[in-house]
Amino acid sequence: MTDPTDALRAALSPAILARLQSLRVTDGTAIAVLDASGMDAAARTALEDEVKAALSGRPDVREVRIALTADKVRRRIIAVGSGKGGVGKSTVAANLAVALARAGRKVGLVDADIYGPSQPRLLGSEGVKPQAHDSKMIPVQNRWGVPMLSMGQLIEADKAIAWRGPMAAGALSQLVDANWGAIDTLVVDLPPGTGDVQLTMLQKHKPDGAVIVSTPQDLALIDARRAMQLFEVGQVPIVGMVENMAGYVCPHCNEVSDPFGLGGTEAAAADLGVPFLGRIPLDIAIREASDAGTPPAAGDGPQARAFADLAVRIGAWLDGRQER
Numbered sequence: 643m644t645d646p647t648d649a650l651r652a653a654l655s656p657a658i659l660a661r662l663q664s665l666r667v668t669d670g671t672a673i674a675v676l677d678a679s680g681m682d683a684a685a686r687t688a689l690e691d692e693v694k695a696a697l698s699g700r701p702d703v704r705e706v707r708i709a710l711t712a713d714k715v716r717r718r719i720i721a722v723g724s725g726k727g728g729v730g731k732s733t734v735a736a737n738l739a740v741a742l743a744r745a746g747r748k749v750g751l752v753d754a755d756i757y758g759p760s761q762p763r764l765l766g767s768e769g770v771k772p773q774a775h776d777s778k779m780i781p782v783q784n785r786w787g788v789p790m791l792s793m794g795q796l797i798e799a800d801k802a803i804a805w806r807g808p809m810a811a812g813a814l815s816q817l818v819d820a821n822w823g824a825i826d827t828l829v830v831d832l833p834p835g836t837g838d839v840q841l842t843m844l845q846k847h848k849p850d851g852a853v854i855v856s857t858p859q860d861l862a863l864i865d866a867r868r869a870m871q872l873f874e875v876g877q878v879p880i881v882g883m884v885e886n887m888a889g890y891v892c893p894h895c896n897e898v899s900d901p902f903g904l905g906g907t908e909a910a911a912a913d914l915g916v917p918f919l920g921r922i923p924l925d926i927a928i929r930e931a932s933d934a935g936t937p938p939a940a941g942d943g944p945q946a947r948a949f950a951d952l953a954v955r956i957g958a959w960l961d962g963r964q965e966r
């Protein structure tokens with residue numbers, strides 16, 4: 643019997659074949675794993691493009707997924723945290739990742755929220771199960787160019803509550819140590835508070851920097867301070883604070899009001915001596931786009947602008963630091 647991937651291999655150049663570690667087709671999805679050791683970002687992109695072009699449009703192939711492996715991938719982890727729940731961490735994490743990708747970075751997104759995973763919904767890939775290769779998970783692709791893995795893909799929603807600390811820690815490691823390929827920046831959406839997942843993050847996958855999201859209210863700010871202390875104890879540098887749900891723009895009259903106060907986060911950041919990274923308005927368009935699985939940062943409205951500005955500041959912070 644001939645191997646069904648033989649015809650596909652024949653479509654690949656010798657240079658690609660030399661790097662090809664595995665190739666298989668499942669339900670119309672071709673998954674190629676390639677060794678990208680020693681290649682810079684441009685060469686990796688060229689390799690990916692070439693493989694995609696060679697395999698797309700072949701009979702039985704509807705989608706091409708590529709995973710690049712390398713000896714040593716230098717990848718920076720940015721954790722997005724908050725003390726209080728519901729302040730918009732997941733929204734900020736998803737849109738920051740999309741905005742960084744739009745700015746040309748190779749970004750991956752980890753949804754580490756075991757009790758309330760949100761990223762599959764925010765990126766419009768609910769129900770998509772990640773594949774695995776050599777016991778490593780392969781992130782789920784989407785049209786925003788931000789491969790993603792979520793706790794929500796590992797566990798069923800109603801079972802999450804029964805998970806204990808060590809299980810959560812193990813699951814988090816599977817996501818962070820997945821086959822991320824040529825990703826240079828991994829954005830991690832943390833659950834609220836200071837639980838097991840946060841501790842594992844600090845102990846095993848120490849982030850290079852933490853972005854703290856808060857609303858302008860005093861209570862949220864007190865919790866934000868607490869979250870920041872956890873990172874400081876873990877010696878994780880604070881990239882800065884983001885004020886979310888600032889300034890409500892009335893969709894009818896365009897008047898801006900401040901249901902949660904204004905400028906509280908900026909003042910708190912100044913007080914704590916950490917950078918203020920920007921303000922995301924409370925805007926019904928952000929919630930609607932998020933619920934629809936179309937991240938507002940991918941659009942071209944004023945909402946996208948706010949996230950692009952955030953990405954510029956965080957990108958500058960990334961560029962100003964030495965790789966570890």
Ligand SMILES: Nc1ncnc2c1ncn2[C@@H]1O[C@H](COP(=O)(O)OP(=O)(O)OP(=O)(O)O)[C@@H](O)[C@H]1O
Pocket residue numbers: 724726727728729730731732733734755758760833834886887888922923924925926927928929930932933
């Ligand atoms: N700037 C904004 N404007 C309008 N709605 C927003 C904004 N930011 C977040 N939301 C909405 O607020 C809700 C909570 O946001 P999100 O899930 O991102 O918060 P979270 O901090 O991750 O919550 P949790 O602590 O439960 O993980 C969502 O419905 C989201 O669409």
Ligand SMILES: [Mg+2]
Pocket residue numbers: 731732733755758760831832833
């Ligand atoms: Mg969340």
